[in-house]
Every structure is written in C-alpha cells, then in structure tokens.
Amino acid sequence: xxxxxxxxxxxxxxxxxxxxxxxxxxxxxxxxxxxxxxxxxxxxxxxxxxxxxxxxxxxxxxxxxxxxxxxxxxxxxxxxxxxxxxxxxxxxxxxxxxxxxxxxxxxxxxxxxxxxxxxxxxxxxxxxxxxxxxxxxxxxxxxxxxxxxxxxxxxxxxxxxxxxxxxxxxxxxxxxxxxxxxxxxxxxxxxxxxxxxxxxxxxxxxxxxxxxxxxxxxxxxxxxxxxxxxxxxxxxxxxxxxxxxxxxxxxxxxxxxxxxxxxxxxxxxxxxxxxxxxxxxxxxxxxxxxxxxxxxxxxxxxxxxxxxxxxxxxxxxxxxxxxxxxxxxxxxxxxxxxxxxxxxxxxxxxxxxxxxxxxxxxxxxxxxxxxxxxxxxxxxxxxxxxxxxxxxxxxxxxxxxxxxxxxxxxxxxxxxxxxxxxxxxxxxxxxxxxxxxxxxxxxxxxxxxxxxxxxxx
Amino acid sequence: xxxxxxxxxxxxxxxxxxxxxxxxxxxxxxxxxxxxxxxxxxxxxxxxxxxxxxxxxxxxxxxxxxxxxxxxxxxxxxxxxxxxxxxxxxxxxxxxxxxxxxxxxxxxxxxxxxxxxxxxxxxxxxxxxxxxxxxxxxxxxxxxxxxxxxx
Numbered sequence: 001x002x003x004x005x006x007x008x009x010x011x012x013x014x015x016x017x018x019x020x021x022x023x024x025x026x027x028x029x030x031x032x033x034x035x036x037x038x039x040x041x042x043x044x045x046x047x048x049x050x051x052x053x054x055x056x057x058x059x060x061x062x063x064x065x066x067x068x069x070x071x072x073x074x075x076x077x078x079x080x081x082x083x084x085x086x087x088x089x090x091x092x093x094x095x096x097x098x099x100x101x102x103x104x105x106x107x108x109x110x111x112x113x114x115x116x117x118x119x120x121x122x123x124x125x126x127x128x129x130x131x132x133x134x135x136x137x138x139x140x141x142x143x144x145x146x147x148x149x150x151x152x153x154x155x156x157x158x159x160x161x162x163x164x165x166x167x168x169x170x171x172x173x174x175x176x177x178x179x180x181x182x183x184x185x186x187x188x189x190x191x192x193x194x195x196x197x198x199x200x201x202x203x204x205x206x207x208x209x210x211x212x213x214x215x216x217x218x219x220x221x222x223x224x225x226x227x228x229x230x231x232x233x234x235x236x237x238x239x240x241x242x243x244x245x246x247x248x249x250x251x252x253x254x255x256x257x258x259x260x261x262x263x264x265x266x267x268x269x270x271x272x273x274x275x276x277x278x279x280x281x282x283x284x285x286x287x288x289x290x291x292x293x294x295x296x297x298x299x300x301x302x303x304x305x306x307x308x309x310x311x312x313x314x315x316x317x318x319x320x321x322x323x324x325x326x327x328x329x330x331x332x333x334x335x336x337x338x339x340x341x342x343x344x345x346x347x348x349x350x351x352x353x354x355x356x357x358x359x360x361x362x363x364x365x366x367x368x369x370x371x372x373x374x375x376x377x378x379x380x381x382x383x384x385x386x387x388x389x390x391x392x393x394x395x396x397x398x399x400x401x402x403x404x405x406x407x408x409x410x411x412x413x414x415x416x417x418x419x420x421x422x423x424x425x426x427x428x429x430x431x432x433x434x435x436x437x438x439x440x441x442x443x444x445x446x447x448x449x450x451x452x453x454x455x456x457x
Numbered sequence: 458x459x460x461x462x463x464x465x466x467x468x469x470x471x472x473x474x475x476x477x478x479x480x481x482x483x484x485x486x487x488x489x490x491x492x493x494x495x496x497x498x499x500x501x502x503x504x505x506x507x508x509x510x511x512x513x514x515x516x517x518x519x520x521x522x523x524x525x526x527x528x529x530x531x532x533x534x535x536x537x538x539x540x541x542x543x544x545x546x547x548x549x550x551x552x553x554x555x556x557x558x559x560x561x562x563x564x565x566x567x568x569x570x571x572x573x574x575x576x577x578x579x580x581x582x583x584x585x586x587x588x589x590x591x592x593x594x595x596x597x598x599x600x601x602x603x604x605x606x607x608x
Contacts, residue, residue, distance in 0.1 A: 181469060184458050184471055184474060185459055193472075193476045194458045194473050196473075251471060253469045255467065255469055256467060261467075440469045442468070443467060443468055445467065456471055456475065457471035457473075
C-alpha cells in the first residue's frame with residue numbers, strides 16, 4: 001500500500017457570505033509555482049497555470065460556460081491530495097491571484113495561460129502616505145506587519161489598510177499571521193540585549209507597505225515571513241479572505257507554538273526508502289554567496305552614528321561582504337548603539353564562514369509515492385508539500401557522490417522551491433541553505449541541538 | 458528580558474536568554490506581618506536554576522505594634538521545604554532613624570515568609586519584632602538579602 005497523489009486547482013470567490021469554488025483541475029494542462037523566503041524580506045510566490053480551452057468555455061464573451069469568469073477577482077488555490085489506504089490528506093501548496101491572462105490559439109490547440117502572484121503583491125502596489133503616530137507603538141514584529149497591512153487605529157492615530165481586492169466578498173480581505181516560533185519576553189521599550197523580537201512603530205515613510213516591511217520591519221529582527229495559505233473568516237456579509245503569512249523570528253528555528261509543534265524534519269537520499277524522499281538530482285556547492293562579515297545598521301531617525309560590525313577574521317579570508325540596513329525600527333525611545341550592534345552582529349557572526357553544503361535537490365511526486373506507506377509518513381509528506389510547513393524547515397540530505405565510496409549527510413534548511421506539474425507527474429526542486437547557519441540550537445534535538453556546532457538564536 | 462529559567466526541552470536557546478542569567482527581577486512582596494506599616498523601596502531577586510538570591514530595602518511608614526508579631530516578608534520564589542534554618546543564609550542591617558545607629562540582622566526562612574533575627578547587646582538572639590532589637594518607628598529602615606534553594 002503506497003500513496004497516490006492528485007492536484008486540485010480551484011478559483012475561490014465569496015458570494016453572499018459563501019465560498020464559491022470553481023474547479024479547474026480537469027482543465028489544467030500544466031502549472032509552475034515558485035516560492036521563496038529570504039531573511040529580512042517578505043517571501044514571494046508566483047507561477048503560471050495553463051488551462052485547456054479547446055471547448056472555448058474560458059474565452060471572455062465567447063459564449064462558453066465560463067465566459068464571464070472574473071479572472072482577476074479570484075484567489076487560485078493549489079492543493080495536492082495524497083491518498084493512502086482510502087484516507088486522504090490535503091496539502092495547501094500555494095495560493096495566488098491572477099496578474100495576467102492570455103488566450104493562445106494556434107488553430108489546433110487553444111489554451112488559457114494565467115500569470116500568478118501571491119496576493120501580498122498588492123501590499124507592494126498600495127502607496128502608504130507618510131504617517132507619524134503621536135506615540136510609539138511597541139509590539140512584536142509580526143504584529144507591526146499586521147498594523148501596516150491591515151491598518152491601525154488608536155487614540156486618534158490611524159494607518160490605512162492595504163486595499164486588497166475583496167474577491168467578490170462584501171468585506172475587506174486581510175492578512176493573518178501564523179507563528180513558527182516564540183518571542184522571548186521583552187519589556188517595552190526593550191533592553192539592549194532583547195533586541196530583535198519587537199519593534200517600534202511610530203513613523204512610516206512614503207512608500208508601499210511592502211517597502212516598509214522589507215526595509216524596516218523584517219530587518220529589525222532579522223526575521224522571515226512568507227505567504228503560507230488562504231482561508232476565510234467571518235460569516236454572512238462579513239465573510240472575507242484571510243491571506244495567511246508564516247512568520248519566524250530571528251531564531252530561525254521552528255518551535256512548538258500554542259501546543260502545535262512547528263518544527264519539521266524531511267529526510268532525502270538517493271534511492272528513497274520508507275518515509276525518506278528520493279533525490280533525482282543534487283547540487284552541492286560552497287555557500288559563499290551567503291557570507292556576511294560586515295553589517296551597517298542605523299535606526300529610523302538616526303539616533304547616533306550608524307553601527308558598523310566587522311568580522312575581520314572572515315574579511316581577511318573571504319573579502320568584505322556587506323549588508324546595510326538604514327531604517328530599522330528598534331524598540332527603544334532613543335535606540336542605543338548597543339541595540340544596533342545586536343542586530344549588526346547577528347549578520348557578521350552567523351554568516352561569517354563558507355561551508356560546502358547541498359543547495360538544490362530535485363525530486364518528483366512519482367518517485368516519492370512508493371516510499372510513503374504509513375499514515376505518519378503521509379502526514380510528513382503532506383507537510384513537505386504544504387505552503388506553511390515546507391519553507392524554513394530542517395532537511396537532511398544524504399548523498400554518495402559519484403565515484404565516492406561513502407555517503408555524506410548535509411544538514412540543510414529549505415528556503416525555496418520550484419514546482420512544475422503536468423498531468424503525468426510533478427517535479428519539485430528545493431533550494432537549500434546550511435542548517436548550521438540558518439537554524440539556532442534547539443535544546444535536546446538530535447539534529448540541530450549540537451553544542452559548538454549550532455548557533456545561538 | 459526576565460530570568461530565563463526553566464528551560465524547556467525543544468525550546469530554542471538564545472543569546473538573550475544566556476545573557477539574562479543572573480539578571481535581577483523586581484517583585485512586589487505581598488503579605489507579611491508588618492505589611493500595613495512598611496513601604497518596600499526595593500525588592501528584587503535573581504534565580505539561577507535552584508539558587509535564589511533576594512535583596513530588600515524597606516522603610517517603615519508607621520509604627521509596628523506588639524500584635525503584629527515578628528517582622529516578615531514573602532518569598533519571591535517558593536523555597537524548598539524542610540530547609541528552614543540550614544538551607545538559607547543572609548543578612549543585613551536595621552537603621553534606627555531616630556539615633557542613626559545601625560544593628561546587624563540575619564535573615565532566615567520559615568514557612569512561606571522571610572524573617573529577620575538579631576542579637577541585642579547583652580541579650581539572647583531573638584526574632585525582630587516591634588521592640589527588638591530596637592523600638593521601631595516610622596522612618597526606620599531594613600536592608601538585607603537572603604539566599605536559599607528554590608523548590
């Protein structure tokens with residue numbers, strides 16, 4: 001007994017308080033999805049969906065059943081169902097909106113091709129006018145993101161929400177956050193040693209909400225956030241879309257949050273075995289592109305000089321590699337030099353060396369299916385495919401290089417993936433980085449709880 | 458941040474947590490036999506695993522009476538039971554604001570409270586109460602610390 005998989009592609013809208021699903025699965029000739037999440041920047045999803053239009057049903061004003069479908073006013077949800085012994089689990093792989101659609105017809109074949117992006121693209125389009133709150137708001141960085149995207153109002157101060165499309169609902173769509181780990185307890189304003197978990201929202205410079213998140217909020221951790229899944233909330237006329245983002249603070253390591261263990265482990269090797277995912281292709285490289293040994297950090301408002309953290313040992317061996325953040329929102333009334341240093345040294349101590357690590361692996365659902373034969377393996381497989389449990393998770397890759405006599409295991413973290421699916425199979429390429437640099441030591445964990453190897457959060 | 462203990466298995470260890478080991482946390486003592494006549498100027502403690510050290514500066518805002526019993530104040534962290542005498546150590550002094558004299562005291566634990574004991578000149582040691590080692594009045598001060606094992 002092994003698992004079988006199937007894609008489900010749906011267009012979602014809300015009509016009179018009810019979610020309306022248009023199923024495009026049988027029309028889908030192919031799809032591609034690209035998802036990535038970097039440190040200090042909001043992650044992105046984009047892709048393409050090719051639909052069969054041989055019956056002309058999709059063509060606007062073409063007289064077909066979907067001639068009036070509002071392509072730009074729907075959320076497209078991509079799921080993979082994995083069925084084992086009659087029990088089916090579903091992974092919410094991705095959700096996106098249509099940014100462009102074209103109808104190609106060569107006289108023989110007629111297709112509709114959608115260009116897709118995650119809905120947070122609207123946070124990059126919507127201008128935020130410069131705002132100055134009368135008093136600072138100290139809060140965790142994810143809550144500050146929500147204030148910027150969903151709007152804020154208190155004591156006469158207000159920030160206007162990003163104008164997401166409603167996708168036919170009567171109520172405004174909104175952003176929600178799923179946390180992947182826990183903040184430490186931080187007073188407000190924060191002590192110097194507690195920087196990186198909270199921020200100070202007081203002024204917003206002109207720009208988009210996404211500019212503010214990418215240049216000021218997430219670099220203050222630094223933290224990670226990326227589109228995860230879509231759901232609806234409310235009832236009746238207030239039913240609305242919730243665009244869920246997954247947030248991981250500067251520890252980078254997932255923890256148990258609210259009783260749910262968010263830490264996941266995926267194991268890959270060349271041939272696969274029970275619960276172990278087979279690799280078709282692997283690329284192992286030196287991760288020199290990730291090196292950071294000089295960091296310049298200045299707070300918004302520029303209190304005092306910018307702090308420049310230099311790791312001279314690393315610089316002597318690898319040359320100078322800089323990162324520069326000019327507008328972090330440190331949670332202090334007048335940010336101290338020590339607080340800035342806390343952020344700057346995070347970069348120059350965590351990414352100061354080069355290691356040889358697997359950076360890309362490719363597999364297919366068809367190759368994986370024979371190795372999933374228990375419900376727990378199916379759960380792990382479902383997590384691997386999902387939007388919230390794949391990125392920034394621990395992955396262990398074991399390879400025997402061609403010509404070598406012994407295998408080598410690399411501890412990695414998944415930070416991106418490319419999915420290319422056709423009706424016959426699905427190919428997935430995972431982008432990996434070193435877990436030693438991109439996780440923090442997790443107590444009692446056999447994989448990343450190793451003293452003198454893994455780093456402090 | 459506050460004292461990071463206890464660490465939980467599976468939690469991620471942070472530099473901020475390690476740097477806060479030994480950090481003092483303020484607390485507000487509750488109860489105590491003299492609570493109606495004391496002003497707590499400072500009460501703070503540090504906990505490192507099972508080791509607890511607490512420090513206090515207290516000023517009398519009124520005059521204690523014989524009916525109040527011995528001076529006492531609540532513990533910041535519950536003490537390991539059974540170590541009432543041998544398991545705690547500490548000391549400090551009482552300052553008589555009317556004479557500007559100071560008197561050494563030893564701190565100890567009994568039950569859920571911290572008490573003080575003194576040795577007046579030419580007399581047996583005794584718990585600090587309304588008239589031992591001095592006749593207390595508003596403005597007199599207590600400054601002391603105690604260390605003990607947490608439960």
